[in-house]
Amino acid sequence: xxxxLTHYLILAAAMFLVGMVGVATRRNSLIMLMSIEIMLCxxxxxxxxxxxxxGDLSGHVFVLMNFAVAAAEAAIGLAILVExxxxxxxVNVDELKTLME
Amino acid sequence: xxxxxFYLFAGLMLGSAVMTISSRSAVSAAVWLIFSFVNAxxxxxxxxxxxxxxxxxxxxxxxxMVLFLFVIMMLQGPVxxxxxxxxxxxxxxLLGAPAAAIAVTLISWLSQSGLTxxxxxxxxxxxxxxxxxxxxLNRYLxxxxxxxxxxxxxxxxALALGRKEEDLPWQ
Numbered sequence: 001x002x003x004x005l006t007h008y009l010i011l012a013a014a015m016f017l018v019g020m021v022g023v024a025t026r027r028n029s030l031i032m033l034m035s036i037e038i039m040l041c042x043x044x045x046x047x048x049x050x051x052x053x054x055g056d057l058s059g060h061v062f063v064l065m066n067f068a069v070a071a072a073e074a075a076i077g078l079a080i081l082v083e084x085x086x087x088x089x090x091v092n093v094d095e096l097k098t099l100m101e
Numbered sequence: 102x103x104x105x106x107f108y109l110f111a112g113l114m115l116g117s118a119v120m121t122i123s124s125r126s127a128v129s130a131a132v133w134l135i136f137s138f139v140n141a142x143x144x145x146x147x148x149x150x151x152x153x154x155x156x157x158x159x160x161x162x163x164x165x166m167v168l169f170l171f172v173i174m175m176l177q178g179p180v181x182x183x184x185x186x187x188x189x190x191x192x193x194x195l196l197g198a199p200a201a202a203i204a205v206t207l208i209s210w211l212s213q214s215g216l217t218x219x220x221x222x223x224x225x226x227x228x229x230x231x232x233x234x235x236x237x238l239n240r241y242l243x244x245x246x247x248x249x250x251x252x253x254x255x256x257x258x259a260l261a262l263g264r265k266e267e268d269l270p271w272q
Contacts, residue, residue: 034121038122
């Protein structure tokens with residue numbers, strides 16, 4: 001069976017779900033940030049696949065925007081994590097519940 | 102050949118993503134994620150997007166993951182105790198079962214829909230750097246400028262967050 005749009009969409013959905021499960025189950029906030037990157041990567045595959053189906057390169061431009069957003073998200077998220085670590089000496093989200101108490 | 106390469110890249114990409122979310126230490130998670138992103142670049146190359154494939158390696162596997170590794174090495178030195186995680190099985194099952202259900206639904210739904218064949222990508226639609234740049238600097242010029250402002254704000258925000266309290270100008 002030739003590789004078509006469906007294969008790429010299934011791959012992207014699987015990547016997104018892996019990222020989702022990672023965010024939901026892991027308690028180490030570094031790995032939660034990595035799971036968000038996995039989800040963004042799945043979305044990029046969808047953009048590129050539809051771009052090829054329509055023969056229009058606009059999808060590639062959107063993937064570029066996604067790259068920039070992912071970079072900004074990683075930079076800010078990691079800066080916040082470093083700051084939290086300085087204050088609390090942990091990156092485990094289970095122990096960061098000051099607002100809850 | 103394309104079939105073989107697709108299954109190779111997709112399998113390695115998904116497998117190492119699963120290894121990322123299931124590995125104990127953050128360093129090995131990051132290394133698995135780099136491998137996953139390199140394979141994602143291969144998937145982009147199969148989708149006639151060579152420019153995106155190169156950028157995927159440069160930006161994701163290069164810049165972003167190096168940033169992650171730096172922060173992990175900084176935080177996870179001798180001070181950080183081994184990750185204490187309550188990973189009860191029922192919790193993972195509780196979250197994994199809906200995810201698997203969604204996956205099965207999507208796969209069955211997608212394989213019923215008729216969108217299985219690509220229109221053959223003519224050579225002039227391959228996403229080389231030249232064509233993507235032409236589009237980016239003409240039709241999407243405003244978005245291009247706005248995204249650079251987003252990056253600038255992110256840089257300033259990260260700098261402001263990373264400084265010591267007494268260094269901040271408003272202190």
